[in-house]
Amino acid sequence: MRMDDQRESDEVEDRRGGGFGGGGGSPIGGRSVGLGTVALAVVAGWVFGINPMTIINVIGGVSGGPAVVQQAPATHTAPQQDESTRFVSKVLASTEDVWDGVFRQAHAQYQKPKLVLYRGATRTACGTGEAAMGPFYCPGDSKVYLDLDFFDTMRRQLGAPGDFAQAYVVAHEVGHHVQHLMGITDKIDSLRERASEAQANALSVRLELQADCFAGVWAHDAEQAKSFLETGDLEEALNAASQIGDDTLQRNAGARVRPESFTHGTSQQRVTWFKRGLQNGQIAQCDTFQARSL
Secondary structure: OOOOOOOOOOOEEEOOOOOOOOOOOOOOOOOOEEOOHHHHHHHHOOOOOOOHHHHOOOOOOOOOOOOOOOOOOOOOOOOOOOHHHHHHHHHHHHHHHHHHHHHHHOOOOOOOOEEEEOOOEEEEOOEEEEHHHOOEEEOOOOEEEEOOHHHHHHHHOOOOOOHHHHHHHHHHHHHHHHHHHOOHHHHHHHHHHOOOHHHHHHHHHHHHHHHHHHHHHHHHHHHHHHOOOOOOHHHHHHHHHHHOOHHHHHHHOOOOOOHHHOOOOOHHHHHHHHHHHHHHOOHHHHOOOOOOOO
């Protein structure tokens, strides 16, 4: 990716320098959404299909009503100027530019999310975020959480190297922020509360695939504006989407493939919906909830 001339975002909060995070809440409310199970399935060895946010009490068994968050004093530090930090900051800035334009066309105002960099664990409005969960988005505080070591996991253990693969991860989580701003996340959470486990999982799949499609919309518009893609970049993103499909992760973990347990979609589905957003750049084409076939 050609990112040298790209600006960096002002919305990066670096918590790597001290302690157990900051500016978050107690683990008693909210619901985080994201790549989630990827790192847990590979690093911790859990059988994919069990929601790691449930396992480590990030969604805490909340069953309706607004989350109650006990705020701790925020500690905001300037991002460390290492190469990976600069890269994700530039990707985040690119998503800001794209989604600001999309929202303006719809006569709405885009509200930028924060990107929180942390190590190991940190407090969030959705509970305790842990690196084993992989990157995730918390709608309770409108923040994307990322332990940069996940990129090493992608390269070494998931077989998904490359800078555009990393950019796809950030864009996917920002896609969840867009869903939150559009009211989609709250509607799906409400439906999930009244659904069976299998039905709830199916709704989660559609939510994740839409975030993949939104990531594709970002890539389409950003490429149109900046022409940042280089040879092999597209293949990196498509490979990353494929490597974190539910079926692939279950198979690689030595488990039986159980479609009823899927929460993020198959490899083919993830690739298909990312490409759909990438090819047309229209969020109207990302309505996974009306699609008869995924």
